[in-house]
Amino acid sequence: MSRRTLLGAAAGVAAGAGILAATGSAHAEPVTARTPDFARGRPVVFRNATVVTGDPRIGTLPDSDVLVSGQTVRAVGRNLSAPHNAAVIDGRGSILIPGMVDTHRHMWQTVIRGLGAEWTIANYFSWIYQQWANFWRPEDLYASNLLSMAEAINAGVTTSLDWSQDLKNYEYAEAAAQGLIDSGGRARLAYGYSFAPPHEWVTSGDVARLQRERFSSTNQLVTLQLAWDGTGLPEEPGFPERPAWEFAREHDLRVTLHSGVRNWKEDHQLQMLRDNGFLLPTNTYVHCGTMSDSSYRMIAESGGNVSIAAESELNAGQGYPPTGRIHGHHIPISLSSDTQVWWSADMFAAMRATLNADRGIDHLRAHAEDKTVVNNNLRTEDVFRFATQGGADALGLGGRLGSITPGKRADLVLVRADTPSMVPLINPVHQLVFHAQRGEVDTVMVDGRVMKHGGRLLGDGFARARRLAEASANHLRERIGERQWADAQNPGPYQVD
Ligand SMILES: [Zn+2]
Structure with missing residues (x-):
């Protein structure tokens, strides 16, 4: 016994x-x-x-x-x-x-875990977005999601949002969904395709079909929502993604967006959403490090929420984790691990990174004014709540999950x-x-x-996930080629542009 x-x-x-x-x-x-x-x-x-x-x-x-x-x-x-x-x-x-709940994890990338530990966001876009994303097959999404879910469950992360932005067509979407379902864990498939504007793929019929065929109930372990970053830029007129937002509303699907990322979608995204009536209480804004206080006020007034991925923001350079400022605006916060190409999917580490970053910047700000922080602002109870009830709330599941x-x-x-x-x-x-x-x-x-x-x-799920994920890693390595595979692990010397 x-x-x-x-x-x-x-x-x-x-x-x-x-x-x-x-x-x-x-x-x-x-x-x-x-x-x-x-x-x-x-x-x-x-x-x-x-x-x-x-x-x-x-x-x-x-x-x-x-x-x-x-x-x-x-x-x-x-x-x-x-x-x-x-x-x-x-x-x-x-x-x-x-x-614990992770509200932003690009699970399709877990099969190349650790490859990009030295990367910046510029390296990430150069390798994954511009060169490699097409190499993933449906079975690679399946294997990667299965592995990522095994990792989550093993780590006490019982619910994960799969920010799945490489769903080229229905076959890919179904494979990603099946990987989540077969894991036995609780997940949210955030359906995305970052390689075309959302109004092109959201209304193509694939999302509606997946919802109809696989996600007809919201009372199942794996549920569905949408993920995109929007296309509007200050110099572009209009609001081209309107049909995608209307689809989300008609189909009762929440939306998660990368937001407030340096040099990209800073305050403009929020203004566009507000001006067009889509600053919804169901929206999750990921990162939010380079927004002004007026954007934070807009999120606060709308009832939307923010996902902080402190290890990601600190390492990749999207902007400094804004946890204390967001908290000061009484915006609901959750935590996330982003991608295992760099970082662990360890929510204990995410809680620590969030506090480390926030207390660090508070001390630096005080020192710059020749002052000392006497009592800390953000507390352990805060980050523990962000990692549990905050995550459940961000997925609209707070009435069912998040506390004992x-x-x-x-x-x-x-x-x-x-x-x-x-x-x-x-x-x-x-x-x-x-x-x-x-x-x-x-x-x-x-x-x-x-x-x-x-x-x-328990069970043999991890053994299967490991076998499939290692096969997928081998496939991707072959497609990427030995030279790039090695180069990508050793980007050039420190450079600021
Ligand atoms: Zn992300």
């Missing part, structure tokens, strides 16, 4: 609370570390964890339980009663948190706090943000289903 997976009967004794009704239940089957018994439909109870609910009405509960049945959190509290056949997960020495609240879907992550990095446990949120890492993620549940336990992904 594993340390963490106990039968209901055994756990009743272990918990010392006499909670569980039946011992030696006919439903109880032997559970071992190798074969945890998380049969579909079997209730699960997490026992004696430090529960960081993320729900301001409940707060953080020491030594507490969370009962899950079906897809739903049924109860949160001490010494909960549980059905006789419930599987018990021992939460002692661990912190239970809501599943009875009635919400059971997307839960058990983080070990008995490791060399985490003991002694003094302040769970402080330590989740600055000390935890993916290695501490012990158990991951998505929609009531245990996907990872005892530090290992």
Whole structure:
């Protein structure tokens, strides 16, 4: 029997609370570390964890339980009663948190993970956009999405938005969607094609067909929205993308946009949207580092939200992560990892990078005025909320996800706090943000289903994802050619233009 997976009967004794009704239940089957018994439909109870609910009405509960049945959190509290056949997960020495949410991840690029660690945004456009994007086949999108989702689930990221901007036609879109669906995780396919203006591809029939055939319900694990950057430039008259926005409204699809990126789509994009009536509360604006306060005010007044990808913004040069300023405008914030061509998809790292960047610039600004920051502005609680409830809200799923609240879907992550990095446990949120890492993620549940336990992904999904992704990487390497493959990993010396 594993340390963490106990039968209901055994756990009743272990918990010392006499909670569980039946011992030696006919439903109880032997559970071992190798074969945890998380049969579909079997209730699960997490026992004696430090529960960081993320729900301001409940707060953080020491030594507490969370009962899950079906897809739903049924109860949160001490010494909960549980059905006789419930599987018990021992939460002692661990912190239970809501599943994290990544609101902007270009999953199709995960198959060339790490290749561009030295890049700037200029390198990225030069290699991926201008030269390589055509080399991806539908099966490469499928493999990359499957791998990216395995990475997400393993890391405690239970919901990811796939900002999928290489969907050349229906076959590509279907492959990207299938990769997300087959992962078993929760995802949002943000349908995009960055190589043509949105009004050309959004209304071509492919998006409508995909919605009809694969996303007819909004009550499924993988759902649909749209992703584009807009085409309007200050020198161009009119609002050519209007048909795309009208389509989004008619089809009830949210839109995510790269926004406020240096030398490109700064304040003009927001002004165009406002002037044409599409500054919608359902819009997500990604980056937003080079906007003026008037644009932030427009977003705030519209009810829209912002996705901060601090590792991306700091490394690639889209503009400085504007978290503190955005927060000051009371704009809802979520966090994202952008692309694994450079960075990890580690939301613990994203929380840290966000705080590091924001506190760093605050100190520099104060020093420039010969002053000292006495108390920090952005707090660990803020970035933890951005990584959980903020992400759920950004996808329009905040009523169902984002906190450990009875009635919400059971997307839960058990983080070990008995490791060399985490003991002694003094302040769970402080330590989740600055000390935890993916290695501490012990158990991951998505929609009531245990996907990872005892530090290992369950099932053979990752083995398959790895095999397919390595084959795709080989295909892309062949198409790119050995010379470019090597050159792209070693861009020229430091240069400012
Ligand atoms: Zn992006």
